[in-house]
Amino acid sequence: MYKIWIDEAGRWPWLWPVVACSLTFNKNNPLDAKFLWELNDSKKLTEKKREELFTKLIQFSTWENPQVYFWVWVVDNYLIDEINIKQANKEAMRRSLVELLRKIDKKKIEGVLVDGNDNYVFEELDKKPLYIVGGDGKVTEIWAASIIAKVLRDKLIWTYALLYPNMWLENHKWYGTKKHIEYLKDASSITGIHRISYKPVKKISEQKPKLLLHICCWPDASVPIMDLKKEYEVICFWYDPNIQPKKEYNKRLKALKKVCEIEWVEWIEWEYDVANFFHEIKWLEHTPERGEKCVKCYDMRLKRTALEAEKLWIKHWTSTLLTSPHKDIQKMFELGDKYSLGKKLEFLKIAFRKNNGFLRSVEYCKTHDIYRQNYCGCIYSDTFDGKNFSW
């Protein structure tokens, strides 16, 4: 006669599957007392000990006259999100039970016992199972079922974790710990193994992903901000040591703050390392606009923005440099890709100048009385007239 015991692993974590194991000991070929003595509640065992007992249970189930019969069923996060965890847990238990019933004589089943108090009814059984609250703390067979379910669940998750090395899985063990919440910054950090129906994950999934937007000047920034705000939480990044003289820089920075306040977006102001700019364009000062000097200038600013995005864990980034019809947009696409490569960053290649972008920005500046400059930025810009120049 067989008593079947069922337990699950992975009901509470915010990630991937729930795993159920249905198990029975073969009374005609009993396990030795030494092994039974080693078994314990899986939560009280070390990972190493669980693995060791799991290996033995597998061995005992594969001999010609097995001492243990079991079956495991896995229900992934997609089904959990579709039917809810309680039903998904029932489905995992039901399917593991159905498969186990194929291995043993159904007429010899004394009863089915389940850890917990879910009171599921399985139509495959004539009688409702018996539910034992806290069964995982006191019943040997439940310990065995729990060890199998937990070890298999862990193996599955560790395999998937290879795909997400920056999730610090070893620290939060898939629960909503402080580390996990720290990882889940916005919708873009949610992975394919998260259970998005879980309230805290759902809340994060509804947040717009962050985007770091390098700002070159306000006339060029107005349209990108208005358009990108529809899909992203935009954070502006001001790094423009190419602007001279300093009083012009300050004027443009003041305009940045004004538009950020109008548009209700955060901004980050980076240092005015003008010496670095002159160093970068050395010997190229008199090349024409859109030429080599300007490529160095884009490069310096995009590189710095990518570093900041990486530091802040903001996947999406781009630059308002893509607005001006006077800039080499292809070159900037190349640089955006170059600085995203291998860093889990994504440079958005959007030609903001399209759909009347330039005209809309002119209109915006008029409406909000925003300062519009009449030269690109540096003292070598084609239209910089040098009148009344002073630092």
Ligand code: SF4
């Ligand atoms: S002209 Fe404009 S883009 Fe070119 S180097 Fe000067 S500030 Fe930079």
